[in-house]
Amino acid sequence: MDNFVPERIVYFNWIAAGNLTIDFAFLIDQLSAIMLLVVTGVGFLIHIYSIGYMHHETDHPRFFSYLNLFIFFMLLLVMGSNYIVMFAGWEGVGLCSYLLIGFWFKNTEYNNAAKKAFIMNRIGDLGFLLGVFLIFMTFGSVSFKEVFEGAKQFSSNDPTITAICILLFIGAIGKSAQLPLYTWLPDAMAGPTPVSALIHAATMVTAGIYMVVRSNVLFALSPYASEIIAIVGLATAFFAATIGLKQNDIKKVLAYSTVSQLGYMFVALGVGAYDTALFHVITHAFFKALLFLGAGSVIHAMSGEQDIRRMGALKGKLPITHFTFLIGTLAIAGIPPLAGFFSKDEILAVAHGHSLPIFTLLSITSVLTAVYMFRLYWLVFYGNFRGTEHQRTHLHESPYSMTIPLMVLAVLSTFGGFIGMPEIFHAPHLLKEFLQPIIWKSATHHPSHSFEYTMIAVSIVALMIIIYATYHTYVKRGQLPEEDKDLPAGIPTLLTNKYYVDEIYNTLITRPLDYMSGFFSTYIEKGFIDKIVNGTGPALQGLSGVLRFAQTGNIGGYVFSMVVGIIAILLLTLIVY
Amino acid sequence: MNSILSVVPIEYYLGLSVILFTIGVMGVLFRRNAIIVFMCIELMLNAVNLLLTAFSTLHGEAGGQVMVFFIMAVAAAEVAVGLAILVMIYNHLRTVDIKEMNKLKW
Numbered sequence: 001m002d003n004f005v006p007e008r009i010v011y012f013n014w015i016a017a018g019n020l021t022i023d024f025a026f027l028i029d030q031l032s033a034i035m036l037l038v039v040t041g042v043g044f045l046i047h048i049y050s051i052g053y054m055h056h057e058t059d060h061p062r063f064f065s066y067l068n069l070f071i072f073f074m075l076l077l078v079m080g081s082n083y084i085v086m087f088a089g090w091e092g093v094g095l096c097s098y099l100l101i102g103f104w105f106k107n108t109e110y111n112n113a114a115k116k117a118f119i120m121n122r123i124g125d126l127g128f129l130l131g132v133f134l135i136f137m138t139f140g141s142v143s144f145k146e147v148f149e150g151a152k153q154f155s156s157n158d159p160t161i162t163a164i165c166i167l168l169f170i171g172a173i174g175k176s177a178q179l180p181l182y183t184w185l186p187d188a189m190a191g192p193t194p195v196s197a198l199i200h201a202a203t204m205v206t207a208g209i210y211m212v213v214r215s216n217v218l219f220a221l222s223p224y225a226s227e228i229i230a231i232v233g234l235a236t237a238f239f240a241a242t243i244g245l246k247q248n249d250i251k252k253v254l255a256y257s258t259v260s261q262l263g264y265m266f267v268a269l270g271v272g273a274y275d276t277a278l279f280h281v282i283t284h285a286f287f288k289a290l291l292f293l294g295a296g297s298v299i300h301a302m303s304g305e306q307d308i309r310r311m312g313a314l315k316g317k318l319p320i321t322h323f324t325f326l327i328g329t330l331a332i333a334g335i336p337p338l339a340g341f342f343s344k345d346e347i348l349a350v351a352h353g354h355s356l357p358i359f360t361l362l363s364i365t366s367v368l369t370a371v372y373m374f375r376l377y378w379l380v381f382y383g384n385f386r387g388t389e390h391q392r393t394h395l396h397e398s399p400y401s402m403t404i405p406l407m408v409l410a411v412l413s414t415f416g417g418f419i420g421m422p423e424i425f426h427a428p429h430l431l432k433e434f435l436q437p438i439i440w441k442s443a444t445h446h447p448s449h450s451f452e453y454t455m456i457a458v459s460i461v462a463l464m465i466i467i468y469a470t471y472h473t474y475v476k477r478g479q480l481p482e483e484d485k486d487l488p489a490g491i492p493t494l495l496t497n498k499y500y501v502d503e504i505y506n507t508l509i510t511r512p513l514d515y516m517s518g519f520f521s522t523y524i525e526k527g528f529i530d531k532i533v534n535g536t537g538p539a540l541q542g543l544s545g546v547l548r549f550a551q552t553g554n555i556g557g558y559v560f561s562m563v564v565g566i567i568a569i570l571l572l573t574l575i576v577y
Numbered sequence: 578m579n580s581i582l583s584v585v586p587i588e589y590y591l592g593l594s595v596i597l598f599t600i601g602v603m604g605v606l607f608r609r610n611a612i613i614v615f616m617c618i619e620l621m622l623n624a625v626n627l628l629l630t631a632f633s634t635l636h637g638e639a640g641g642q643v644m645v646f647f648i649m650a651v652a653a654a655e656v657a658v659g660l661a662i663l664v665m666i667y668n669h670l671r672t673v674d675i676k677e678m679n680k681l682k683w
Contacts, residue, residue, distance in 0.1 A: 553678075
């Protein structure tokens with residue numbers, strides 16, 4: 001690994017205008033290599049899984065061509081050697097996300113979800129684009145190499161750099177579903193489950209994190225922007241985790257969990273631990289893809305049912321799905337030595353080194369993560385079967401094309417964390433060493449050994465308590481989430497309805513815009529512009545109705561006016577010259 | 578200056594042209610017989626032809642006289658078509674009075 005030499009390949013000059021030259025060039029360095037492995041590795045498994053999952057669909061060619069187009073754009077995104085190629089990939093994955101969320105386009109609700117995802121991404125993309133413009137204005141180039149070398153001349157907290165960082169981060173907010181633009185991601189679950197696993201959990205939504213890690217030179221120069229990132233990430237992590245506690249759709253729980261985990265990664269970015277954030281991207285790609293694919297397998301077995309209140313006791317019927325889902329749950333909850341433990345603990349450790357309030361809230365969030373994940377796990381796989389008789393007879397383990405990817409991902413979720421061992425285990429932190437060359441200034445925080453041991457002990461004990469408590473509640477006492485109509489008032493209603501964020505956005509943004517476009521449509525378009533256009537014909541008709549009487553049919557009259565005209569023109573010419 | 582213009586100065590040609598042209602215009606404007614109107618148009622054309630040859634000689638350039646031949650050819654063609662139309666009109670209306678030819682109107 002030590003002899004890994006970054007390679008920059010220029011294919012052709014893409015855009016040349018004035019002093020702006022943009023090469024279509026790829027950059028393969030440590031960071032893109034890791035992202036390439038994650039994208040193609042997880043992408044490959046999900047493609048195989050899709051063969052099984054989509055076998056009853058008639059529209060295979062469309063599905064797989066969209067999926068592969070997505071992989072193409074994702075690779076473009078991570079391999080681009082300047083912001084413009086990256087932006088092309090960035091937009092492309094957004095397009096594919098839109099196409100795949102609306103894959104079942106005959107359902108209006110799914111189409112609305114697709115539109116929502118596209119529009120919300122577009123808001124973020126505007127920020128990203130403005131950031132790139134500002135980069136070009138400041139550094140005269142958009143190539144990573146030149147920009148970062150130029151940036152190193154700037155002093156810390158330079159206002160221009162801070163502005164660039166904040167604009168780029170707005171792009172990341174849209175793409176990586178952070179507050180306040182996160183609402184598209186839960187709705188994006190309308191797409192087929194492999195799509196949710198690939199695009200909305202493992203790869204596309206981590207593009208924002210990749211972009212920040214790639215631009216770590218800029219972000220390291222702007223502690224202000226970094227602080228904003230940390231706060232937004234923290235708020236998102238906590239906020240989404242609380243919503244996840246009360247969701248009853250298996251994919252929605254995982255979606256809010258994804259939003260929450262992305263928040264974690266942004267906290268790591270905000271405190272300056274770029275390699276740690278990338279570490280969590282990798283492990284999260286493994287276990288969240290595993291969980292989504294497991295959920296897909298459950299949905300497949302349940303004939304399309306997604307409500308966990310209608311599931312239960314699936315452990316016996318779906319042994320492989322159950323076991324791999326358990327591994328995914330343990331990994332995301334952070335049980336040592338599974339993957340999630342190492343990356344999450346590292347984030348907590350760097351957060352602790354940064355500030356205590358962030359650490360505290362993040363720890364609470366990680367407790368909430370364990371709670372909602374085990375709630376999901378117990379409700380789906382234990383207790384009594386609560387589905388219909390038809391679903392019971394139909395229950396079956398998924399085909400090998402679906403279970404083998406699950407098993408591979410389970411193995412990765414189990415051992416994936418060993419690439420980043422904490423110091424106390426006396427093993428090298430492989431990922432940190434590998435990423436050394438591309439990280440300019442990383443937050444170096446080495447927590448004391450006693451702190452590390454305490455954290456491991458506390459997290460194991462806390463998780464044991466949570467696992468037992470959720471087991472007690474949902475399996476032993478057999479308590480089920482309330483039906484929507486008999487929810488107790490107060491916090492449960494608030495959480496089940498996702499804090500009414502969608503409704504607030506509807507009232508504050510969508511409805512006024514609707515009214516405005518309604519006004520423009522009725523009064524400006526139909527009442528004004530259309531009237532001008534349609535009025536042209538009658539106006540000309542009326543005018544010609546008057547003028548036609550000039551055509552008398554009398555030849556002498558014509559000739560007379562012609563001669564008068566000629567004389568008039570001649571006189572005019574005489575006067576003018 | 579050994580041309581005809583040393584005998585008859587250019588101003589005379591100009592004057593004659595203007596007179597011929599004005600007679601033509603007046604004829605077109607005030608005569609009612611279509612054939613006379615036609616002849617007046619020819620008069621106007623020839624007034625212009627005269628002017629063209631005169632100035633052509635004055636400037637010693639052949640271009641003007643070439644133009645005259647061109648106008649003559651076009652005028653001949655125009656007369657052929659025009660007279661044919663007049664014959665047709667006469668067959669229909671039994672008159673060549675242009676005051677009667679006022680059917681094409683609003």
